[in-house]
Amino acid sequence: MKDRLTRDIASGALHDHLADIAEEAAAVILPYWRAGGEVFAKADDSPVTLADREAEALILSRLTALYPEVQAVAEEQSEADGKPESVAERFWLIDPLDGTKGFVQGKESFTVNIALIEGDRPTVGVVSAPATSLTWRSAPGGGAQMRRYGDVWRSIQVRDRPDQGSALLSHSVTDEEAVRLASRYGCTQWQGTDSSLKFCLIAEGRFDAYPRTGPTMEWDTAAGQAVLEAAGGRVLGPDGQPLTYGKPGFLNGPFVAMGG
Structure with a gap:
């Protein structure tokens, strides 16, 4: 019998779950954007905010509830507790708020990132941009899609290289x-x-x-x-x-x- 993660990959349910979780994390982040909240320094002197920490806690909670058997490697947890020395065949890679420096400066280009790694390759991924209410994902069955929060998904693809x-x-x-x-x-x-x-x-x-x-x-x-x-x-x-x-x-x- 296939495990839930394998079934959800095949059915496309995983892709929907990850997009919904990323957009839920975006809702956690947005109240902190341009609000002048406290900024902390990590060991490498890079910034971290309460938005990073609360968004990551939500993502980990949601993923653990759905797929408790899947290992998660998340940025803030790894920085605080140490990076794992080894990983399973399948594991999550999570950046709850990529672009924290820009986020602190009030810029729009910060994102929520959740990916499933199988072997050594990212096979399912979702990126959400809270400031612009846009989400991109690898699509069920192949291809890629994007949507504005609450809208339907539409297909996207790279362009042929132009002369310029x-x-x-x-x-x-x-x-x-x-x-x-x-x-x-x-x-x-x-x-x-x-x-x-x-x-x-x-x-x-x-x-x-x-x-x-x-x-x-x-x-x-x-x-x-x-x-x-x-x-x-x-x-x-x-x-x-x-x-x-x-x-x-x-x-x-x-x-x-x-x-x-």
């Missing part, structure tokens, strides 16, 4: 570095954007590449990678192979996310 390609880059890079990175991947234009939103905008066919040279954590990228790959894109490391998960320390090296 556009790149998305982290705000942390200099203008000189941005031009160099964009041109390396055939893009003549670039725009700075926070969080995993970059993967989703490429999945929608609005941009073409997101090269990243600085370090990221696996929970920063897993859900976005699942969405982008489902939309026909790729997320590749320096060896030209797809970015994998469950690595020691859950640390990513350089990568590029690309559309068509």
